[in-house]
Amino acid sequence: MTGSRILLGAAILGGLGAAAPFTPLWLISLVTLAMSTGLVVCGLIILWRAGLVPFGQALFFATGAYTVALSGRWFGVNDAFLLIGLAVIMAALVALLVGFLLAQYREIFFAMLSLALSMILYGVLVKSETLGSTDGINVAQASFFGMKPRGPGYTFALFWLALGMVFSAWVGVSAYLGSVAGQLAGAIRDNEIRVEYLGISVTRLVHLKLTISAALAGAGGALAALSISHVDPQMAYWTTSGGFVFVTILAGAASVPAAFLGALLFEVVRTIAVALLPGGWQLILGSVLLLTILFVPEGLGSLMIRKRANAAGKGTA
Template structure:
């Protein structure tokens, strides 16, 4: 994989993907909700990619996804805030600060210990939410359309905002992955001791990635709450966190665009399976996911790598023929 840092190309790819998503959404309005939810979940999986590149799997990103969503719901319910920017910034900062605090503990652990600790922390939040009526109990909160520039956002406008914000975020994370700090992740996964010998702090880099992953999850939770219109404790349940891990693996970890692709494909398969096989949709979905994992172990994004390799092979063959 070519890791040469090219900000212009990164921006062009992000802009092209954003335009395509907007075009598809407005050409097929019935898919706007699915795309908006998929992109929101893709942002959470994007944070997981940062950790997976360092060899760590978090089964507790539902903690920050739920924290971001609940910050939006509670701010609307108790503080009567409705400004989109304020709500999303608050959701992101709350999740990032929480991730920063817990990261001091989690950055010390690796492998199964890291995964189980993240899962345990997420389930603690789930238990607190489901038994606390002040926090909505098992019913949660309703979330209403936010306001920007004094105007309440309609569904199509909210979809456009979600796509644009996602595009900007993916562009920023892709640039991070191509920076020195971003490239340390695979090096830590390969040999953490060697990274330490070279003068870089593996623990500090993992802590930074964990904070970024938490912030992305909170941001995705805030966006998701607007699209769905309701939040509940299940957002912190272990199955939700497991879905984010699956999305990250399904898309791949080669770049920042992969988890968004994985999230869209997963939501599309789920929607079609539920529509055409309502009684056996879980079986259809499971079989589809199993086939994708078996035949594309590198994730969906590996298809682009295969296409590039075939293109280079043809070019070399043509040059050799000349």
């Protein structure tokens, strides 16, 4: 990751932030929500590269979202930055705990075990009537360092916050993927025993990857909770996890920015489909995904990488 790429990324995100006041409000909330999905997908990429597909990432997503809702409700915490920090810590803590079990497993067993854990959270939330059961609870509007923007100002503030989170996630995850621990992901996928012979504990490495991806999912959940102003157990349900895996397939694991573009594309296609075909929008959504899998099997990110590689005259990897 070079300095010039960081500058380019900062310039693009800064440009988006500056363009916000001239953009329709509905589009801004839509992009904010897509960014929250992008953050989760960003974390999924870390696991994906090591050959791990969690079908229960909604566990950490919902942990982040409910942390925001309950910190406000029970402890009166109102600052958006503090709320997101708490959500990240809670999600990472949960991952650290369940990681002792999950990091022992690979492939379908990892996928199913993570799914089972997220469904336990779903079951507990559905049974807790004080938390509104399936109806969920509202999240109070947050403040930003003591400032309390309301109306359109709140939508802008959340959008800028989302851009900041996207930038930090992008820089952080790219740095991690470039580090030795990150580069070992491919080696873990291909041959764990060899990695062990290098003197590295694969279990510990997977545990770390899980915790990082959970922290990102927690951040995504917190952002979603703030932007929807409502949390419900559906956030921990397996279809939510499936949605994240879905966007990861759409985006591919090759590039971090693709995670956000994939999430945005998914949300835009969904909303256009709903407007176009009220009684059959799932048909359009399904078709787009089918076409993606047929024609861009390695995801949108592979298009960007391929272009770059072609320009360098090296051919596809």
